[in-house]
Amino acid sequence: MLKRALLIFSIVFAVGAAAFFVFPDGMEGNGERASRFPGQTDSGRTTIALKQVGEIAAQCGPGPDDYFWDIFSLCFDSEGALYVADRGWGKVFKLDAQGRFLKSFGKQGQGPAEFLGDNEYIAVGNDGFLYVSSGFIGGRISRFDREGKFLVSMPTDRSPGPPIVNSKGEIFIVSAGAELISVHRFGDAQPRKIFFPEAFHFDDPFLKPSDGARRFADSHFLPLAIAKDDGLVVVSNVSLKAFVFGLDFREIRRFDVGDEIYRAALRKRFEQTVKRNPRAGILPFTPFLAPDRKLYLFTYNTERKAFDALVYSLDGRLKAVLQIPAEISSPFAVNARGEIYGVKDQTVLVRFAPPFS
Numbered sequence: 001m002l003k004r005a006l007l008i009f010s011i012v013f014a015v016g017a018a019a020f021f022v023f024p025d026g027m028e029g030n031g032e033r034a035s036r037f038p039g040q041t042d043s044g045r046t047t048i049a050l051k052q053v054g055e056i057a058a059q060c061g062p063g064p065d066d067y068f069w070d071i072f073s074l075c076f077d078s079e080g081a082l083y084v085a086d087r088g089w090g091k092v093f094k095l096d097a098q099g100r101f102l103k104s105f106g107k108q109g110q111g112p113a114e115f116l117g118d119n120e121y122i123a124v125g126n127d128g129f130l131y132v133s134s135g136f137i138g139g140r141i142s143r144f145d146r147e148g149k150f151l152v153s154m155p156t157d158r159s160p161g162p163p164i165v166n167s168k169g170e171i172f173i174v175s176a177g178a179e180l181i182s183v184h185r186f187g188d189a190q191p192r193k194i195f196f197p198e199a200f201h202f203d204d205p206f207l208k209p210s211d212g213a214r215r216f217a218d219s220h221f222l223p224l225a226i227a228k229d230d231g232l233v234v235v236s237n238v239s240l241k242a243f244v245f246g247l248d249f250r251e252i253r254r255f256d257v258g259d260e261i262y263r264a265a266l267r268k269r270f271e272q273t274v275k276r277n278p279r280a281g282i283l284p285f286t287p288f289l290a291p292d293r294k295l296y297l298f299t300y301n302t303e304r305k306a307f308d309a310l311v312y313s314l315d316g317r318l319k320a321v322l323q324i325p326a327e328i329s330s331p332f333a334v335n336a337r338g339e340i341y342g343v344k345d346q347t348v349l350v351r352f353a354p355p356f357s
Helices: 002-014 211-215 260-276
Strands: 020-022 047-049 052-056 071-076 082-086 091-095 101-105 121-124 130-136 138-144 150-156 171-174 181-184 193-195 224-226 232-236 241-245 251-256 280-282 286-289 295-301 306-312 318-323 328-334 340-344 348-352
Touching: 071 328, 071 340, 082 121, 171 224, 224 286, 232 286, 260 280, 286 328, 295 328, 306 328
Parallel strands: 020 280, 047 318, 071 121
Antiparallel strands: 052 348, 071 082, 082 091, 091 101, 121 130, 130 138, 138 150, 171 181, 181 193, 224 232, 232 241, 241 251, 286 295, 295 306, 306 318, 328 340, 340 348
């Protein structure tokens, strides 16, 4: 986790970024823990401590190269197979629903079926294909079949974040500055649709970013998640709101994320961070929309020195706060059975029992 945060900061610093962020994994840009984070339990919350029920060792397959090196992203397909993007190797591992090794594919490089080796996000689109986005300053999104056969790719002007793809094969990309969302298809010269004006979150900021921070705002400021019916959820790490969109890209509802205790503590933490560095910013949430339409907002709790997940229904009700053991870090994913997967020591996959019956 420290390695990942330091790598992100070093890349931003190298291109002259004036901004300084506390990333969703709880690490500040200089690699130090943020001073405080909310998440303490109170009588108004349902708090659930996750129970570990299994793990997949770093040596996940029979070959000498079949081991995890630096796990960066996870996803599941409709049959329960697990895909693991490993940034250390620059390749993808495929495991079956029981966690048994099936294959790996890809390598670091500039070729059409190769990965750029920086930030490698992976997702199975609602069209059934596997998507990998890679790169940081200038990247690309590649489409594979679920056996790892390369199909097509398209360039992006920056890291697009986790691939969000609907059943039509349309890809949702957050613009530079996190000011809008554009909808693309492979082969199109121009986006098919542009929506989500910046007023949705920048005009009502809970954590107002500095001008320097806004210059480098991207999908971390405005992370996306998509439901199996193609409904889109947009989480603003600026206004601390979730926006739910229908198939016609029209807003269905919005709701605040974080209760009063959470917001009061987060406000205090933000003010302390900005006092230390006026160009600072905080990026509290990484969302995951589970197959049962529960919205998991993974966030680091420096009071516990561990991750929590705030779990919402899409009508805006906070169902529970999940407490994840301290040795477990991002990335996280939730399968169709409601099991939660996380990572230990960047190389071991840990499985937790479903927290909801």
